[in-house]
Amino acid sequence: MATLKASFLLDNGIAGDALADQGRRGSGSVHVIMGPMFSGKSTSLLRRIKSEISHGRSVAMLKSSKDKRYAKDSVVTHDGIGFPCWALPDLMSFPEKFGLDAYDKLDVIGIDEAQFFGDLYEFCCKVADDDGKTVIVAGLDGDYLRRSFGAVLDVIPIADSVTKLTARCEVCGQKAFFTLRKNCDTRTELIGGADVYMPVCRKHYITNHIVIKASKKVLDSDESRAESCVAATISTYN
Incomplete structure (x- = not known):
């Protein structure tokens, strides 16, 4: 009888844990x-x-x-x-x-x-x-x-x-939904702040991204020239 009682308590404890887990789930x-x-x-x-x-x-x-x-x-x-x-x-x-x-x-x-x-x-x-x-x-x-x-x-x-x-577009001040990278680095994960990224609206994302993409071609032959080109162009649109 003692063995049966101990077994019941053990099973009841397991059931209690299961009910607690079930209560948390979802x-x-x-x-x-x-x-x-x-x-x-x-x-x-x-x-x-x-x-x-x-x-x-x-x-x-x-x-x-x-x-x-x-x-x-x-x-x-x-x-x-x-x-x-x-x-x-x-x-x-x-x-x-x-x-x-x-x-x-x-x-x-x-x-x-x-x-x-x-x-x-x-x-x-x-x-x-x-x-x-x-x-x-x-x-x-x-x-x-x-x-x-x-x-x-x-x-x-x-x-x-x-x-x-949303952020505020750094070019025109309208709502910004996108993040523009200011340099020609193509790595997906490039951690940085305002020195590397800027929030922009759709119009100025497209405008500046075209410039940066074109400058990437220059990057292969002259990195410093490409970086300065990107910076100067973005500055012009600002």
């Missing part, structure tokens, strides 16, 4: 903040995170370890506002690095510069669907060629909300 949410550079994505993310903290929720902020522009262990906006974070090469390793017990107590996870994480979709599914947490993703929706950048757009089908931000 109770999370995914929110995406996207747009071109200088559109306030990090600022919006930090505002959301601070709001969650003010409501008593436990939060953690993550960013890609590739982004070392302002601080290694902080998310920093272009106007200098910062928030402590975990800088990681990937997302799926975060629970173990953070500590499984501590991770289990988290309510909200913020992810900045999300375009640099190849496992973004997988992580968001785990956090929201399996672990019942809220994840807020902030990142570029397109690269300097207006192509999908990383996995940010992949997360949209599983998102509860999507916010598309």
